[in-house]
Amino acid sequence: xxxxxxxxxxxxxxxxxxxxxxxxxxxxxxxxxxxxxxxxxxxxxxxxxxxxxxxxxxxxxxxxxxxxxxxxxxxxxxxxxxxxxxxxxxxxxxxxxxxxxxxxxxxxxxxxxxxxxxxxxxxxxxxxxxxxxxxxxxxxxxxxxxxxxxxxxxxxxxxxxxxxxxxxxxxxxxxxxxxxxxxxxxxxxxxxxxxxxxxxxxxxxxxxxxxxxxxxxxxxxxxxxxxxxxxxxxxxxxxxxxxxxxxxxxxxxxxxxxxxxxxxxxxxxxxxxxxxxxxxxxxxxxxxxxxxxxxxxxxxxxxxxxxxxxxxxxxxxxxxxxxxxxxxxxxxxx
DNA sequence: AGCTGTGTTGAA
DNA sequence: TCAACACAGCTG
Numbered sequence: 001x002x003x004x005x006x007x008x009x010x011x012x013x014x015x016x017x018x019x020x021x022x023x024x025x026x027x028x029x030x031x032x033x034x035x036x037x038x039x040x041x042x043x044x045x046x047x048x049x050x051x052x053x054x055x056x057x058x059x060x061x062x063x064x065x066x067x068x069x070x071x072x073x074x075x076x077x078x079x080x081x082x083x084x085x086x087x088x089x090x091x092x093x094x095x096x097x098x099x100x101x102x103x104x105x106x107x108x109x110x111x112x113x114x115x116x117x118x119x120x121x122x123x124x125x126x127x128x129x130x131x132x133x134x135x136x137x138x139x140x141x142x143x144x145x146x147x148x149x150x151x152x153x154x155x156x157x158x159x160x161x162x163x164x165x166x167x168x169x170x171x172x173x174x175x176x177x178x179x180x181x182x183x184x185x186x187x188x189x190x191x192x193x194x195x196x197x198x199x200x201x202x203x204x205x206x207x208x209x210x211x212x213x214x215x216x217x218x219x220x221x222x223x224x225x226x227x228x229x230x231x232x233x234x235x236x237x238x239x240x241x242x243x244x245x246x247x248x249x250x251x252x253x254x255x256x257x258x259x260x261x262x263x264x265x266x267x268x269x270x271x272x273x274x275x276x277x278x279x280x281x282x283x284x285x286x287x288x289x290x291x292x293x294x295x296x297x298x299x300x301x302x303x304x305x306x307x308x309x310x311x312x313x314x315x316x317x318x319x320x321x322x323x324x325x326x327x328x329x330x331x332x333x334x
Numbered sequence: 335a336g337c338t339g340t341g342t343t344g345a346a
Numbered sequence: 347t348c349a350a351c352a353c354a355g356c357t358g
Contacts, residue, residue: 051350051351052350052351054349054350055349058348058349059348059349060349061349061350062350063337063338063339064336064337064338064352065336065337065338067337067338069338069339071339071348071349073347073348076347078339078340078347078348080338080339080340082338082339083337083338083339335357335358336356336357336358337355337356337357337358338354338355338356338357339353339354339355339356340352340353340354340355341351341352341353341354342350342351342352343349343350343351344348344349344350345347345348345349345350346347346348346349
């Protein structure tokens with residue numbers, strides 16, 4: 001996976017132009033005219049050194065206890081990205097923040113290998129979340145995990161694409177609300193369990209996501225509410241959504257089994273949830289098989305099936321919209 | 335008590 | 347915009 005090495009792993013890769021690490025081995029041993037200078041550059045911090053070792057990485061600052069902090073500046077203000085055991089982890093945290101805050105051409109610390117598909121997915125993931133959310137993940141060291149949980153499901157785009165097709169084709173002006181309607185924000189994805197597709201006729205929504213994206217007023221928790229989700233072909237699914245206090249879980253109940261049946265959902269498949277970025281905040285549901293295509297793989301299919309080399313990119317409201325003769329997709333916003 | 339992350343400053 | 351430095355205040 002591309003550059004998801006914040007937490008434990010060590011190999012990293014972020015697409016970012018062709019940046020090479022310039023700053024290297026200086027900065028690390030300026031202890032006045034000290035004699036014990038070298039110790040700092042090799043080990044994190046020495047027993048009783050006064051001065052903290054500088055990092056060779058941008059956005060990385062030493063902590064008194066030998067750990068490393070990461071920070072980035074935005075709008076004249078420092079944004080703290082958390083503390084890390086390893087200098088490289090802090091450097092990667094900075095890199096990720098830089099990509100989110102400054103776009104994919106941002107200068108990053110590490111030379112990253114080129115993995116177009118994965119990197120594009122990651123950029124899409126990055127830009128589907130607010131700066132605050134990304135910073136949160138970095139500080140909680142959960143970025144890697146959330147990225148892995150989240151590959152974009154292209155199925156969720158077909159419906160609106162179809163309905164807006166004429167507008168794109170005829171090159172007529174498209175209203176702002178329609179554009180917002182096309183633009184969808186990725187919320188989360190769940191790999192469905194055997195019981196999610198079994199006889200219980202319900203889908204468990206992970207608690208954290210449920211409370212974040214589908215808040216349920218306590219008075220309607222037991223009874224539940226009806227939520228509409230539009231699928232990849234524009235069909236609207238209506239599910240009862242409620243809280244089961246017995247199992248302390250949020251679930252989609254009534255209507256869910258029909259979805260399972262019609263889509264032939266199997267355990268291990270992925271179901272994703274999206275929300276339009278317009279004022280109406282419609283929900284969308286998508287799904288794909290266990291090893292289904294990633295966002296970019298599908299994009300490539302779109303390109304080849306349309307027999308075109310280049311996809312026109314229109315940037316509006318901070319969102320890139322890929323336009324082809326027959327379709328439009330929303331991709332990374334900067 | 336130890337650590338995080340902010341307040342602050344000077345340099346680029 | 348950036349990192350160095352000091353340490354207030356938070357956390358466990």
